[in-house]
Amino acid sequence: MRFATFTANGATFFGAITNDGAIALNDAFPDQASLYEVIASGAFEKLTEAAAGREVTHKEFTYEMVMPDVRRILCVGVNFPDRNAEYKDGSEQPKYMSLFPRFASGFTGHDRPLIRPPENQTLDYEGEVVIVIGKSGRRISQEDAYDHIAALTLCNEGTIRDWVRHAKFNVTQGKNWDNSGAIGPWLVPFTDAAQLDDARIQTHVNGELRQDDTLNRMMFPIRREIEYISTFMTLLPGDIIVTGTPTGAGARFDPPKYLEPGDVVEISVEGIGTLRNTVEDEQV
Template sequence: MKLLRHGPRGQEKPGILAGDGTIRDLSAHVSDIGGDALTDAALANLAKIDPMSLPIVAADTRLGACVAGTGKFICIGLNYADHAAESGMAVPPEPVIFMKATSAICGPNDPVIIPRGSTKTDWEVELAVIIGTKCKYVSEADAMGHVAGYCVANDVSERAFQTERAGQWTKGKSCDNFGQVGPYLVTRDEVPDPQNLKMWLTVNGTKMQDGSTKTMVYGVAHVVSYLSQFMTLHPGDIISTGTPPGVGMGMKPPQYLRAGDVIELSIEGLGQQRQEVIVDLV
């Protein structure tokens, strides 16, 4: 299934993508795409519904983040060896963990907002994992059973905030609209091998990133198991698993986003995002 959330920001309703490409409303069957609705049993019940029997949603309706109630937005850094190289950093001996503020989460086509004082706002297409059931100290062999599904994420980053100012990476990752997720939560059964997905990103029509999850250093099962050794993972938590090469910081000379730019990004089978870049005027 391809589950989604549609409607104005803060008022999203649950939905599903039907086989004919239309969006259908799931409000009569589930209150939202999050929490207990992410268990295998709950997803199996939703799978029994014929999407074509559901009310149709206007094609131009805004899509929100594809999961609700996210308590943690966890990111894995330098998880592609070739991206680590372009960043001038070594492949880490264990996954690098940092947090992205949940207030950065937004819809897949909501704008990228360049924050006040930014000079180096950058893009990162990433495979995001959405946790379906609570897990703690889970083994790698059992980790995938706690995954509800996957989605596309744009881990937008302000590199000067991230690497040139004192402290950790979080402040360069957490600005408003620095976390587009969706358009769909694609359930685990539709992604038999998350380590073999093509992924790409363009800026103004020029391809910047063209990679595959094949080149991840630490795969999804390892990452879920690893994180669960340090923190309990809860339904709706998002794990963004790293980006392939081609980010602006790695170019010679570096290239960063400017107002008016258009970003498009996709991962095989998970849908596509499109964002216009604007400046924060608040």
């Protein structure tokens, strides 16, 4: 079963996605106004039950960022060995992972355009797997880490590369341009460790394979990410962790292959789906 946030006829819904269309489930959760609120209230597993036996309510709709009101998004940077080597600074695998925050306003939905701002044209792509926390926890062990995941989705962690160099110690500026990235298309319930341990992620730009790697090569596996992050903060239902991108982003080509209007970026993981976005210039 797949669950998404979508709009139709000027209204926003959350619900199940089928091969025939969408099933709005808002009326089944009168106390929760969004998919995020359903997860935050601990009711994610009830979505499948609520969708059972219902007819499609919308055949035409537009995908939104899968949880547009999510409170906290943490991203793991430089998490594949080849990505570490791309920096050409001679460093070995770091002892601790790099982390940075992103905000929901920086993401759009599936089949929506990534927006390139007029201030800078170094818009880049980063294909990543996303985990959504379903059970709160602090100082979670790696052994128990997967028990705290509710769902999986995909992210194009779009970045304005020149703006990650505006300060010495942070990348926040380059990582939070409005609608520069995407999360979606939907949430897939996490039911089996193999969904992550055996996952291969691929990114295509205009049909060209740019990124291709397996999650089992991460320098900081997802179990370790959950353990480490939950050391300093309590992870809460609905929290998003964007787990890291493989080598092959546009900035690492010579010359760089940044995104341009008309480009199509597709990020795929078997068992989760494909997140597809076009690219447009911002209209100012």
